[in-house]
Amino acid sequence: MKTRHFTDSFLRTLFVFAMVTGLPLSAMAAENWINGKTPDGQPDLQGVWTNATLTPMERPASQIDKPFLSDDEIAAIESRTAARRAVADDNVVVEAGNNVGSYNQIWLDSGDTILSTGQTSLIVDPPTGRAPIKPAAETRRDYDFAHVEDSYIHQTVWDRCISRGIPGSMLPAGYNNAYRIIQTPDTVTIVYEMIHDVRVIPLNKTAHINARVKLWMGDSIAHWEGETLVVETTNFNNRGMIASSSAGARLKGIPVSEGLHVVERFSRISQDTIIWEARIDDPGSFTAPFTISMPLTGDSGYDMYEYACHEGNHAVPNILRGGRARE
Helix, strand or coil: CCCCCCCCHHHHHHHHHHHCCCCCCHHHHCCCCCCCEEECCCCCCCEECCCCCCCCCCCCCCCCCCEECCCHHHHHHHHHHHHHHHHHHHCCCCCCCCCCCCHHHHHHHCCCCCCCCCECEEECCCCCCCCEHHHHHHHHHHHHHHCCCCCCCECCCCCCCCCCCHHHCCCCCCCCCCCEEECCCCCCEECCCCCEEEEEECCCCCCCCCCCCCEEECCEEEECCCCEEEEEEEEEECCCCCCHHHHHHHHCCCEEECCEEEEEEEEEEECCCEEEEEECCCCCCCCCCCEEEEEEEEEECCCCCCCCCCCCHHHHHHHHHHHHHCC
């Protein structure tokens, strides 16, 4: 196998070219790097991959015409973030009667760098870098957040330790941003560090299950298009959401409908980089489809531990008790 590690500047150039031309990254990278194969001949996606990043989900409304950052802009953002976090950790003082605060940086792993592609948002289509959310979906989200003390049904699926769903399980969060990919001749399995979901994706299934069966993670079928793994997921229930972390910004808490349809693409373009892309189509919550894309970075030294969410999750009953006490 020929191995070549790409520099960040090269990856940014490649990503810009892909966005402009519409050509798949895997095809453009083929001349520069050749991926290995699994024992049964599949393109090799295996390993532990991470995606902690400072890159926001959506582009700020004031920067909708700026899809990429310069090297100087990236350096400035990363420097400001490091300085702000250092000051915040050195000045943790809780005043009587105020919020007791949350984790400091030692407990978090939300990333300290912009994505290596230099993109200004995880959303790459539409060109504005912003999701086309329906007003009714935003109203539902806002109502739920305003009533989290009234019932568990208004709390996020992550808070309730159920699942972050698809594509939510692939989105960055404040910590636990690791994914282990395991391949067999007829399956691709993804172990998500956050919530500790295990998703087994069949390669030998050609049709989805009965449309009447609705699932939290949906029903996935997959196939290879050259070096790219394409995963199509349908059969969602209407009790999940696109994003459940604050890193999802406006998308956090946006509900999904049973009509949600997600197509993911996993393209390994270097020894240490997989480009993950998700095309999201949900007429119940969005006025048009949109696309999220980001690089996943290989980290062979990363140790994934079980995220036993329910074993210590006192948050849900305590939030509800707080609501009753307030009443």
